[in-house]
Amino acid sequence: MKIRSFDTYILDLPIIRPHQLAMHTITAQSVVVGRVMDEEGREGWSEVATIGGASYGESTPEAIKANIDAYITPLVIGRDPIHFDKIMMDVSKQVRGNTFAKTVVEAAIIDLAARSKGVPAFELFGGQIHKSLPVAWTLASGDTAADIEEARGMLEKKRHNIFKLKIGKGDPFKNVEHVRKIKQAVGDEARITVDINQAWDEDTANYCIAALQDAGVSMVEQPLAAWDFEGMSRLTAKFDVPVMADEAATGIQEVFRIAKTRAGNSIALKPCKHGGLTQTKKAAGIAEAAGLGLYGGTMIESSLGTAICAQLYATIPEMKFGTEIFGPLLFKDNITVNDIEFADFEVIIPDGPGFGMEIDKEKVKHYAREFQSETEMRV
Numbered sequence: 154m155k156i157r158s159f160d161t162y163i164l165d166l167p168i169i170r171p172h173q174l175a176m177h178t179i180t181a182q183s184v185v186v187g188r189v190m191d192e193e194g195r196e197g198w199s200e201v202a203t204i205g206g207a208s209y210g211e212s213t214p215e216a217i218k219a220n221i222d223a224y225i226t227p228l229v230i231g232r233d234p235i236h237f238d239k240i241m242m243d244v245s246k247q248v249r250g251n252t253f254a255k256t257v258v259e260a261a262i263i264d265l266a267a268r269s270k271g272v273p274a275f276e277l278f279g280g281q282i283h284k285s286l287p288v289a290w291t292l293a294s295g296d297t298a299a300d301i302e303e304a305r306g307m308l309e310k311k312r313h314n315i316f317k318l319k320i321g322k323g324d325p326f327k328n329v330e331h332v333r334k335i336k337q338a339v340g341d342e343a344r345i346t347v348d349i350n351q352a353w354d355e356d357t358a359n360y361c362i363a364a365l366q367d368a369g370v371s372m373v374e375q376p377l378a379a380w381d382f383e384g385m386s387r388l389t390a391k392f393d394v395p396v397m398a399d400e401a402a403t404g405i406q407e408v409f410r411i412a413k414t415r416a417g418n419s420i421a422l423k424p425c426k427h428g429g430l431t432q433t434k435k436a437a438g439i440a441e442a443a444g445l446g447l448y449g450g451t452m453i454e455s456s457l458g459t460a461i462c463a464q465l466y467a468t469i470p471e472m473k474f475g476t477e478i479f480g481p482l483l484f485k486d487n488i489t490v491n492d493i494e495f496a497d498f499e500v501i502i503p504d505g506p507g508f509g510m511e512i513d514k515e516k517v518k519h520y521a522r523e524f525q526s527e528t529e530m531r532v
């Protein structure tokens with residue numbers, strides 16, 4: 154069983170409402186989809202998402218595709234997909250960084266490897282521990298009354314009872330007041346967390362985290378710049394409210410550094426930050442050994458990318474802060490035939506072969522910026 158081809162597509166998917174973050178407001182979400190095919194014509198599919206072009210990081214959709222096509226695809230052709238860890242070790246020797254590109258390649262190969270064995274991908278990672286996981290929703294309209302209404306609707310539907318507020322954009326003090334009003338409105342029915350996405354300096358963080366802690370917020374994510382490990386250590390030591398590292402928690406070496414210097418007492422996992430699923434399991438192991446709380450993060454993937462995260466997170470013993478893999482609920486359309494299911498405030502882990510999702514190729518073609526396929530030509 155050998156890999157014959159690897160295709161990469163950039164898709165622009167419409168979303169249901171503008172999604173405001175510190176660095177960017179998303180109105181359509183760009184995802185990169187990978188398709189690997191073996192010599193028998195079996196396929197594996199994967200997806201990673203990015204946020205706001207280059208505003209989150211250097212891995213733009215265009216860079217991911219260009220680097221896969223030019224540098225990674227030639228290294229995976231002819232390889233046996235079941236040896237995905239060895240394949241990615243060899244890729245890493247020749248391709249530095251590019252964690253998003255590596256993730257889309259590794260995940261497609263894992264999907265193919267698992268499908269060829271007729272098992273869910275989580276069987277290749279020690280098996281499923283969780284059947285479902287708590288899932289937070291991001292209130293990101295920027296309007297207090299609208300956010301409260303949205304939260305109440307979600308509680309009524311038993312969809313979410315953890316709400317994350319993205320408060321890195323605009324006046325920090327007004328934003329803290331916005332959070333306080335929302336926490337007051339939902340009371341004990343819901344947990345409120347905040348994500349600053351690196352937007353504050355340490356003085357602002359000192360003042361605002363004290364107020365957020367008083368308001369009953371249950372977690373503060375990446376208040377300082379990703380490079381400011383020392384500042385994060387000071388904030389973590391100073392406050393009782395958990396401080397989570399997200400943008401700073403990239404490779405396993407950075408996760409180890411966070412653990413060692415306590416630059417956060419919890420970390421957000423995201424396969425695309427760590428460089429793939431195998432690397433995410435390693436990051437989770439370092440965090441577990443150090444007693445850091447774990448959170449199943451999202452880059453706002455659609456159903457396929459969410460299934461990849463969900464299946465992996467389902468193999469991690471304790472997800473103290475649950476997950477935020479609500480992505481599919483934010484999209485107007487779907488590139489898979491089946492949907493990710495949500496019930497009783499949790500996301501249900503897909504358990505079909507591979508990552509458990511059946512690709513809708515017509516939708517991939519419809520939303521792809523360009524659909525030219527080496528694979529199609531050869532089939």
Ligand SMILES: [Mg+2]
Nearest residue numbers: 348374375399
């Ligand atoms: Mg974050």
